[in-house]
Amino acid sequence: MDEQSIMQAVAVARGARNIEVFTGAGMSADSGLETYRDPETGVWSKVDPQAMASIDAWARDPEPMWAWYRWRAGQAMKARPNAGHEAIAYWEGSHLVDTVHVTTQNIDNLHERAGSTGVTHLHGSLFEFRCSICSKPWRDDGDYPAEPVERLTPPTCSLCGNPVRPGVVWFGEALPQEEWAVAESRMREADLVVIVGTSGIVYPAASLPVLAHQRGVPILEITPKETDLSRIATFSWRATAAEGFPALVRRLGV
Numbered sequence: 552m553d554e555q556s557i558m559q560a561v562a563v564a565r566g567a568r569n570i571e572v573f574t575g576a577g578m579s580a581d582s583g584l585e586t587y588r589d590p591e592t593g594v595w596s597k598v599d600p601q602a603m604a605s606i607d608a609w610a611r612d613p614e615p616m617w618a619w620y621r622w623r624a625g626q627a628m629k630a631r632p633n634a635g636h637e638a639i640a641y642w643e644g645s646h647l648v649d650t651v652h653v654t655t656q657n658i659d660n661l662h663e664r665a666g667s668t669g670v671t672h673l674h675g676s677l678f679e680f681r682c683s684i685c686s687k688p689w690r691d692d693g694d695y696p697a698e699p700v701e702r703l704t705p706p707t708c709s710l711c712g713n714p715v716r717p718g719v720v721w722f723g724e725a726l727p728q729e730e731w732a733v734a735e736s737r738m739r740e741a742d743l744v745v746i747v748g749t750s751g752i753v754y755p756a757a758s759l760p761v762l763a764h765q766r767g768v769p770i771l772e773i774t775p776k777e778t779d780l781s782r783i784a785t786f787s788w789r790a791t792a793a794e795g796f797p798a799l800v801r802r803l804g805v
């Protein structure tokens with residue numbers, strides 16, 4: 552995007568008061584957490600998604616999955632929010648806006664730890680474990696393995712005795728209804744949508760910004776490479792989350 556387009560994007564962003572920020576793995580990549588779909592370093596290039604992210608695999612043998620998600624929770628806790636997460640929270644606290652809400656496909660808690668108060672997790676959370684049968688929440692003891700381990704036995708539910716499972720959405724599972732409804736209504740109310748760090752190929756999540764696009768709402772995409780959502784973006788700014796978002800907020804004069 553040339554300088555003139557950046558200035559136009561900034562002017563549009565300055566005129567918006569209800570902002571919806573839609574984020575994906577690229578947002579957390581700048582905090583050292585791996586993205587999923589990068590062919591070299593992505594999570595799914597090393598681990599078979601069917602083996603680690605499906606209810607069938609869980610039913611067959613929960614121990615490798617429990618070990619993997621507990622390790623990932625520990626990794627996420629060690630990671631720190633980056634300048635992009637912080638810029639979003641900073642914008643939310645500024646006088647320029649009424650709301651800056653975040654809808655994320657990420658299962659870490661970096662937006663919350665940066666200070667964003669309205670965060671909707673479409674794909675669940677690494678920190679919301681629950682009973683695999685009765686859904687009773689499990690109180691996380693915070694005892695995460697420091698190194699990857701092959702197997703760990705999941706704790707059992709205090710109510711029904713069944714294994715506790717990670718609170719993330721696996722392949723073939725429905726997205727949480729309440730979160731989906733919030734995200735949809737935000738896409739219908741926002742006067743600006745900012746898309747950051749998502750490849751735009753995971754459905755149904757990727758269909759959300761289309762709702763805003765259909766209403767003619769300006770969409771600003773911040774991404775290092777063209778994505779499947781670039782075609783609906785009013786402005787597509789080539790930058791990583793940790794570079795682009797702070798640059799936007801700086802130019803807004805927040």
Ligand SMILES: [Zn+2]
Pocket residue numbers: 682683684685686687708709710711712713
């Ligand atoms: Zn239970």
